Amino acid sequence: MNSHDSYPHMVECAAEAARVARGVTAAQLAFPTHCPDWDVRALVNHWVLYTSHGLEHRALRTPLPEELTKRDFAADPDWADAYAAQLDRAVAAWADPALWEGDIDLGMGPLPAADLAGMIIKEMAVHGWDVATATGQTFRVSEGVARFVLDVVETHGELYRKYDGFAAPVPVPSDAPTFDRALAASGRDPRGGSPVDTGHGADGKPMDGPTGDDVLSASTP
Numbered sequence: 001m002n003s004h005d006s007y008p009h010m011v012e013c014a015a016e017a018a019r020v021a022r023g024v025t026a027a028q029l030a031f032p033t034h035c036p037d038w039d040v041r042a043l044v045n046h047w048v049l050y051t052s053h054g055l056e057h058r059a060l061r062t063p064l065p066e067e068l069t070k071r072d073f074a075a076d077p078d079w080a081d082a083y084a085a086q087l088d089r090a091v092a093a094w095a096d097p098a099l100w101e102g103d104i105d106l107g108m109g110p111l112p113a114a115d116l117a118g119m120i121i122k123e124m125a126v127h128g129w130d131v132a133t134a135t136g137q138t139f140r141v142s143e144g145v146a147r148f149v150l151d152v153v154e155t156h157g158e159l160y161r162k163y164d165g166f167a168a169p170v171p172v173p174s175d176a177p178t179f180d181r182a183l184a185a186s187g188r189d190p191r192g193g194s195p196v197d198t199g200h201g202a203d204g205k206p207m208d209g210p211t212g213d214d215v216l217s218a219s220t221p
Contacts, residue, residue, distance in 0.1 A: 006118055007094060009148045013124035013141070014091050017051060018084035020132045020139055029074050033134040034189070040134050041074045047127040048073040052086035055120050058104055058113075059093035115156075122152040125179075126186055146178035153185045 021044070029041040038046075049068060057064045073079050093099070094117060103110035125141055126149065132139040141149070167187030172180055180190035 006100070006114060006121065006148070009145050010091055010094060010117065010121050010124075012145055013121050013128065014051075014087040016140060017047075017124045017128045018080070018087055020128050020135075020137055021048075021080040021083050023137050024080060024131065024135050026077070028135045031134055033130060035130060040131065041072075043127065043130055043134065044074045044079070045072060047123075047131060048079070048083045048086070051120060051124045051127065052083055052090050055117075056086070056090035056093050058116055058120065059090065059096075059099050061104060118148070118152050119156060122149050125149045126153075126183065126188070129179075129183060129188070141179055143178060146182060150178055150182035150185065153182050 024040065024044065029039070029044065031040045033040055033043050035043060049064075049071075053068050054064050073083070076082060100114045100117065102113055104113050104116050106116075125139065125145065129139040131137075169187060170184040170189050172184040172190060176184070176190070183190040
């Protein structure tokens with residue numbers, strides 16, 4: 001993944017994620033989602049943690065503080081504005097082209113920075129769709145972003161499935177819109193219907209990836 005190509009996708013997805021977040025009402029936080037055992041509050045907390053705080057810490061090459069992993073972001077009445085502000089900080093951190101070079105140490109092995117950034121961009125879009133679908137909204141992406149997300153899902157799909165991050169692909173017509181194909185490849189029904197992946201690893205805990213990090217959490221729940 002080329003950093004010059006990926007950064008605009010990050011900017012676009014962050015803006016759309018912030019827009020959808022601001023469209024979630026307090027009452028909707030208790031709504032069910034198509035992700036088993038996760039209501040909108042749980043989904044929002046996961047989304048906020050990994051796509052804004054996690055994104056910034058990856059850019060800075062610093063661990064995600066444990067305190068953040070336990071925080072109920074949605075308990076703040078202004079959580080959506082706080083999320084938007086944190087997204088801005090995270091995206092600004094990745095504006096330095098040098099940060100897209102080299103690897104990021106995830107504890108059990110390095111991952112190319114551009115690949116990891118791409119996986120988190122995918123999380124913004126896919127979880128953005130999850131939240132939007134659960135709250136009666138639409139997550140809108142350009143064709144360029146849709147192609148990018150599809151590429152990330154197809155490139156890393158087997159790895160996600162290995163750790164129960166994706167369910168089996170959902171069949172869609174070959175001429176389906178690109179973003180629908182990306183959602184389907186990640187185990188989601190683009191029609192917003194049946195439940196998708198479990199969001200949990202073999203230990204029954206929310207699945208944050210093979211390293212306990214935020215790299216594969218991009219696909220869950």
